[in-house]
Amino acid sequence: MTLDLNSIQGIPKDILPDKVDSIQIIKGGMNNQNILLNGSYLLKAYIQRDEKNDPVQLRYLREKTAFVKLTNLKFMPNFLNSYEKENELYIARMWAEGRILSLTDLDNYTDTLVTTLSSLHRQHYTCEADYNYFDVITRYLQEYRHRFRNQKWNLPDVMAVSSFYDQNKDKLVELEKSRLLTRIHGDLVFSNIICSHQKCIFIDWEYTTYGDPLIDLAYLITQNSIAKKSERKLIRLYAHHNFLEIDPRRLSIYKNLMNLMSALWYSLQVMRFSNNKLTHSELNLSGTQFEELAKQGFSQLKIH
Known part of the structure; x- marks a missing residue:
């Protein structure tokens, strides 16, 4: 405009x-x-x-x-x-010149994306505004519980959602004795990755924090619906580039948690703006579309 x-x-x-x-x-x-x-x-x-x-x-x-x-x-x-x-x-x-990364372009830019992400994950500064991803999901869950208590929604029961979260969090805690902490972006949807001339630029750093780099990988995979074949290539190159072994159990749990966070976020958009017919998101989605995305997310996690 x-x-x-x-x-x-x-x-x-x-x-x-x-x-x-x-x-x-x-x-x-x-x-x-x-x-x-x-x-x-x-x-x-x-x-x-x-x-x-x-x-x-x-x-x-x-x-x-x-x-x-x-x-x-x-x-x-x-x-x-x-x-x-x-x-x-x-x-x-x-202005960052280039075009937004897409699934169509992913294979051509996987090497560059991995190199860029690895460069970020070598940074170790901290900031007073840093946060814990667990806290984000916990806040979403608390609001979900509160709104569910006041009104019935056509969404999964609070107990089922809470149980899924607790089980995955407990499993992750058991596996985190030797986890690495680095600077992470925190919001690696494709719209925040601009590519051109074999170069990737990350934009929109509002949700950067100091945390486990597997969060970025899990978020990147789940929130962009990256196919299994491309995911395996991405993980293999990242592990090779950083001289480490990625524990598939931890990555799987993080993927569950990122999908849960997304499903809760979509649910809360429905709940927060249920009486307003206007669009309330950068995604330009209606309340009905938000609800459908929330249900798809919960269904993918087998939460009913």
Whole structure:
């Protein structure tokens, strides 16, 4: 969507380029709005929401810290500026040239993707806004339980979902005595991976944290519906590139947990916005579509 110059009047001048010739709204998420200025200057405005568990300030801090700590690495977009004052939070970076990774292109970019991911997983900085993925799933489960208590939904029973989570978490704890912790991206959907000329750039660092790198692998595989053959190639190359053996049991459990987190997230969109006919997601999905995706996710995990 192309806009006129009046549309940026409320944005602080300190975060804008010296001259603005063109403005275009780029599809963003529930937490932000992306504005492309002059065809190459991408301005990300963080949206304030009533999100007590993960305030927008923490998402902003995680992304800003990633740009500062990782700025010279090839997989990062070029950082330009940041702005924070009271409830106004902005990050400016250069537009990442290329196209979004897809299943069609995956085989051609698997080597590059593995090299890029391995480079990220060699980073070990920490940030005060880091979080634990278990905490995210626990929060989703608590809200799911609360909303289920107040209204009946055509979704799996709370006890069945809780039992699945507890079983997988307990199994994982038993296997984690020697786990490796690194910097992870935390949200590696294909729309956050831009590829061109045998290079991959990771964008949208709001959910980066310090954690088990298998989380990134499991998330990448499950949230992009990567086929088994491509998954095996990805895992084999990653293990070879990093001189390690990947425990298939741990990876399988993480995949279960990532799928559970996704199913819970879709469920909560249905529950939160059940009385609102408007679309409430960067995915542009209706409540009915959210519910169908939630059911598919639970069914895949054999939670009924």
